[in-house]
Amino acid sequence: MPAAKGTVQDMLSCCRSPSLRYRRLMTMTHARYDGYADWYDDFNAPFADANAVELADILGPGHGLCLDLGCGTGHNLDAIAATGRNVVGLDFSADQLRIASRRPYPFSRADAARLPFKDQAFRTVVAMWISTDVDDFAAVLRETARVLTPGGTFVFWGVHPCFNGPHIERGDDETRIIHRTYREAGWHTESPWWGHNIRRKVGMRHVPLAQFLNAFIAAGSPRAGGDPGAVRHSDPGHPDLTHNFTEVVPSRWA
């Protein structure tokens, strides 16, 4: 019997299978957080709690399905659900989902670059702290645009690539030295300026600012004459982050 329209089961039943040719072109996705989920859950909890108020403020009250893309251990799900939306968590790491699934929401283990959902399935997509972890950020944004309803909202929240990454040396007086590795896009597993937290464990994909912004543009431009979106800078409040993070609410894709 076909699943009821609008349910997660319904969306999953409509997943597209990539062609063989397309699959050959796809970037390999890694579950780098497998084995670190318990650690990540403890480490991130206070920061997620601190960000929850601002996340609720950005989203505002809403309804309909909301995808938490790269939901990790599920720290942001309650804050999203509290806005009135029906939240669905998705992550590539089974270990992260093991913890996330203690919360009472539907989940999907899948690659954010190949979402198992039909077109225009979600009114809202939230992506928190994933741009430095996904293997193909441009593909993730393309998929986000595909699964959003026309006029839907995408909240992206992540590090600013000019002030965070393997290229940044932080001075005692809060100055920043941007080293030559800024030009080296891609995975970095080592940096002399990293502390002893998350990046030493899972590495970091550095997406330089131009590549980062071009990925948003390539995924679909904002509606002509519509809301161009907003960018906020906030205090990171996070020991791993060497500078402000950026929140981009890039558009209401039409």
Ligand SMILES: C[S@@+](CC[C@H](N)C(=O)[O-])C[C@H]1O[C@@H](n2cnc3c(N)ncnc32)[C@H](O)[C@@H]1O
């Ligand atoms: C820094 S964590 C952020 C988790 C959560 N959004 C939060 O704010 O706590 C990055 C997450 O992205 C997930 N991830 C990385 N690549 C992914 C992909 N291709 N598809 C889905 N999730 C992915 C990781 O497994 C990890 O849980």
